[in-house]
Amino acid sequence: MPLSPLPLADAEVRLDRHWLDPGQADALFAALREHVAWEVHRIRLFGREVDSPRLSCWIGDAGTGYRYSGVRFEPRPWPAALLPVRERLCKELGLDFNSVLANLYRDGHDAMGWHSDAEPELGAAPVIASVSLGAARRFALKSRAQPQQRLTLELPHGSLLVMSGPTQRNYRHALPRTARPIGARINLTFRQILGA
Numbered sequence: 001m002p003l004s005p006l007p008l009a010d011a012e013v014r015l016d017r018h019w020l021d022p023g024q025a026d027a028l029f030a031a032l033r034e035h036v037a038w039e040v041h042r043i044r045l046f047g048r049e050v051d052s053p054r055l056s057c058w059i060g061d062a063g064t065g066y067r068y069s070g071v072r073f074e075p076r077p078w079p080a081a082l083l084p085v086r087e088r089l090c091k092e093l094g095l096d097f098n099s100v101l102a103n104l105y106r107d108g109h110d111a112m113g114w115h116s117d118a119e120p121e122l123g124a125a126p127v128i129a130s131v132s133l134g135a136a137r138r139f140a141l142k143s144r145a146q147p148q149q150r151l152t153l154e155l156p157h158g159s160l161l162v163m164s165g166p167t168q169r170n171y172r173h174a175l176p177r178t179a180r181p182i183g184a185r186i187n188l189t190f191r192q193i194l195g196a
């Protein structure tokens, strides 16, 4: 199925709810759960270093060191299961993704707060390709200038969300907590670190 544009002014967000077929998505989830070196990243929040409420792993080619939330991360090597995913995304989007932030949300308590992926090493108009696996979670986008301009959508197992153009400049996004009893979710945000 193709990527369909979502109705959001001053942004470029596209979604394919069935980018991977369910069997592929199941296999990828199981492989990543087992083979990624999941760790608790320490992030800076209001000037204090705290544990982030999820497990993460920064993965990339040599030279893709990355600074976010005030902390620098050196990349881990690519697990075999991610290589075909990276190749397919590069081909379909015509880009050269050299890194990915993997996040494991163990249950509904794990989350990600409001932010944009606007680190200088991503350039002025980064393309972020986000693959979701496992439990479906709600993903929210909110305009910086006009907070009433917002959108919440569900990211199902095997979906691909692509944010590009002015999206990171004009919007923040978040993965809110949920009180619903739900299982684990893995999210992969592929990125291109410039000059790596």
Ligand SMILES: O=C(O)CCC(=O)C(=O)O
Pocket (backbone or CB within 6 Å): 101, 103, 112, 117, 130, 139, 155, 173, 174, 175, 187, 189
């Ligand atoms: O888990 C998600 O869907 C969002 C992850 C995200 O925003 C990020 O990795 O920067």
Ligand SMILES: [Fe+2]
Pocket (backbone or CB within 6 Å): 115, 116, 117, 173, 189
């Ligand atoms: Fe993000």
